[in-house]
Amino acid sequence: xxxxxxxxxxxxxxxxxxxxxxxxxxxxxxxxxxxxxxxxxxxxxxxxxxxxxxxxxxxxxxxxxxxxxxxxxxxxxxxxxxxxxxxxxxxxxxxxxxxxxxxxxxxxxxxxxxxxxxxxxxxxxxxxxxxxxxxxxxxxxxxxxxxxxxxxxxxxxxxxxxxxxxxxxxxxxxxxxxxxxxxxxxxxxxxxxxxxxxxxxxxxxxxxxxxxxxxxxxxxxxxxxxxxxxxxxxxxxxxxxxxxxxxxxxxxxxxxxxxxxxxxxxxxxxxxxxxxxxxxxxxxxxxxxxxxxxxxxxxxxxxxxxxxxxxxxxxxxxxxxxxxxxxxxxxxxxxxxxxxxxxxxxxxxxxxxxxxxxxxxxxxxxxxxxxxxxxxxxxxxxxxxxxxxxxxxxxxxxxxxxxxxxxxxxxxxxxxxxxxxxxxxxxxxxxxxxxxxxxxxxxxxxxxxxxxxxxxxxxxxxxxxxxxx
Amino acid sequence: xxxxxxxxxxxxxxxxxxxxxxxxxxxxxxxxxxxxxxxxxxxxxxxxxxxxxxxxxxxxxxxxxxxxxxxxxxxxxxxxxxxxxxxxxxxxxxxxxxxxxxxxxxxxxxxxx
Numbered sequence: 093x094x095x096x097x098x099x100x101x102x103x104x105x106x107x108x109x110x111x112x113x114x115x116x117x118x119x120x121x122x123x124x125x126x127x128x129x130x131x132x133x134x135x136x137x138x139x140x141x142x143x144x145x146x147x148x149x150x151x152x153x154x155x156x157x158x159x160x161x162x163x164x165x166x167x168x169x170x171x172x173x174x175x176x177x178x179x180x181x182x183x184x185x186x187x188x189x190x191x192x193x194x195x196x197x198x199x200x201x202x203x204x205x206x207x208x209x210x211x212x213x214x215x216x217x218x219x220x221x222x223x224x225x226x227x228x229x230x231x232x233x234x235x236x237x238x239x240x241x242x243x244x245x246x247x248x249x250x251x252x253x254x255x256x257x258x259x260x261x262x263x264x265x266x267x268x269x270x271x272x273x274x275x276x277x278x279x280x281x282x283x284x285x286x287x288x289x290x291x292x293x294x295x296x297x298x299x300x301x302x303x304x305x306x307x308x309x310x311x312x313x314x315x316x317x318x319x320x321x322x323x324x325x326x327x328x329x330x331x332x333x334x335x336x337x338x339x340x341x342x343x344x345x346x347x348x349x350x351x352x353x354x355x356x357x358x359x360x361x362x363x364x365x366x367x368x369x370x371x372x373x374x375x376x377x378x379x380x381x382x383x384x385x386x387x388x389x390x391x392x393x394x395x396x397x398x399x400x401x402x403x404x405x406x407x408x409x410x411x412x413x414x415x416x417x418x419x420x421x422x423x424x425x426x427x428x429x430x431x432x433x434x435x436x437x438x439x440x441x442x443x444x445x446x447x448x449x450x451x452x453x454x455x456x457x458x459x460x461x462x463x464x465x466x467x468x469x470x471x472x473x474x475x476x477x478x479x480x481x482x483x484x485x486x487x488x489x490x491x492x493x494x495x496x497x498x499x500x501x502x503x504x505x506x507x508x509x510x511x512x513x514x515x516x517x518x519x520x521x522x523x524x525x526x527x528x529x530x531x532x533x534x535x536x537x538x539x540x541x542x543x544x545x546x547x548x549x550x551x552x553x554x555x556x557x558x559x560x561x
Numbered sequence: 562x563x564x565x566x567x568x569x570x571x572x573x574x575x576x577x578x579x580x581x582x583x584x585x586x587x588x589x590x591x592x593x594x595x596x597x598x599x600x601x602x603x604x605x606x607x608x609x610x611x612x613x614x615x616x617x618x619x620x621x622x623x624x625x626x627x628x629x630x631x632x633x634x635x636x637x638x639x640x641x642x643x644x645x646x647x648x649x650x651x652x653x654x655x656x657x658x659x660x661x662x663x664x665x666x667x668x669x670x671x672x673x674x
Binding site for chain 1: 598
């Protein structure tokens with residue numbers, strides 16, 4: 093495509109070629125545990141080369157005013173991005189990714205709005221600009237809603253009556269308007285703003301009905317949307333680095349989204365069109381029937397129980413991370429090991445808030461790698477386990493996933509914690525889990541509830557355990 | 562319809578490029594273990610920050626006298642840079658933790674508290 097403004101310094105094209113290669117290579121290396129970090133570094137290097145190429149191998153002279161603002165923006169962006177990324181708690185990773193994703197989307201939108209007047213005459217660039225605005229807006233507002241949901245500002249999924257129908261109509265409207273604007277050629281600006289508003293609204297409507305537990309899938313999906321928006325930017329400028337990077341993220345992100353859905357054993361359509369909402373009433377009804385008496389256990393009694401056990405399995409969940417109890421649990425595990433108790437962690441593929449998140453959280457607390465056992469490996473061991481300690485996890489041990497076809501999580505692979513001799517569940521209260529559904533494991537005859545904030549409760553338990561000698 | 566066909570004809574090489582890149586993207590992350598899903602998502606997030614190149618392009622062609630364009634340009638470059646730098650740095654932090662763990666795993670577990 094012709095670039096009306098000329099951006100074809102030969103060295104710049106070389107920079108973009110280098111950038112494109114590093115993006116492919118970096119993403120490839122990031123797929124293997126040993127090379128992942130190197131892959132990320134190579135990708136970053138390529139990005140740096142592409143950015144500096146764009147600035148220094150330009151065809152026009154740079155006015156001092158523009159240069160001042162440009163370098164200020166780059167410097168501030170780097171500083172803020174670096175500090176935020178360094179300081180953020182590992183538990184807040186999903187929020188951070190969704191926020192950065194939203195910024196990428198916003199970036200694509202503003203570029204589109206600024207370039208729109210320059211490409212009224214040509215159909216190719218006009219398409220790229222319109223698509224960039226639409227996709228970027230959906231990604232931006234969707235990420236913003238995902239961010240608010242993840243940090244708890246927006247609570248329960250909000251569903252308008254027949255929201256699936258409304259959303260589809262809205263999407264068709266957005267696409268129709270965008271298509272019309274593309275075909276119509278030079279169009280009045282207000283219509284462009286209506287398109288912008290409609291696309292932003294769609295991003296909100298798309299994300300709002302989806303439950304908090306599914307947010308990682310949504311973020312991953314929006315991530316690939318932003319990739320697509322970046323690719324349209326690359327199309328607009330004939331910028332092959334933007335094209336490669338954008339399309340790679342678009343397709344790899346889509347595949348990653350599907351992989352995450354597979355780990356949760358739910359088709360993507362289920363996540364997007366909300367199976368959680370449709371059947372939660374049925375699940376609540378089912379759970380009420382299963383209800384029995386709840387036993388609770390105090391720290392002292394639990395300490396004795398653990399001290400004289402042989403095999404203990406810890407099932408860590410997101411609640412553990414929220415309470416910042418990773419370090420206490422590691423201390424507890426070390427003490428038990430020194431007293432001859434075999435302790436393992438059972439890691440569900442979607443433990444934490446994103447697939448693989450729990451591994452990162454426990455690694456941060458220096459828990460040894462060999463102690464983290466994956467679901468398929470640990471499940472046969474539960475029958476021989478004396479005590480299973482479920483901390484801040486809920487849905488991943490809910491037997492309803494195996495037995496109750498009406499449950500929204502039916503079919504999701506779970507940890508068979510209910511097969512252990514004793515089940516201890518640490519929870520703050522009897523509120524429902526992340527997915528908003530009840531758990532019949534609490535009413536299991538071998539189960540006792542160990543109430544309290546994970547960090548406080550585990551600290552008490554540790555103190556009691558130390559007093560036994 | 563005619564616009565669409567003209568469009569396809571005019572940008573055939575680009576469209577081939579796009580199709581091939583889609584396949585590369587799918588191939589490149591095939592068989593990723595679940596442990597790496599989170600870092601990979603974050604890494605991909607950093608890579609789509611390549612949109613910052615567009616932002617810099619807008620900025621380089623902005624009219625120095627047009628304050629509104631300059632302000633908007635500055636904003637987009639800032640947002641894009643945040644996406645790129647923050648994305649790569651946070652991915653590195655996550656992978657650093659996993660790596661520390663991997664290096665230690667062949668040896669014995671230190672029983673420190």
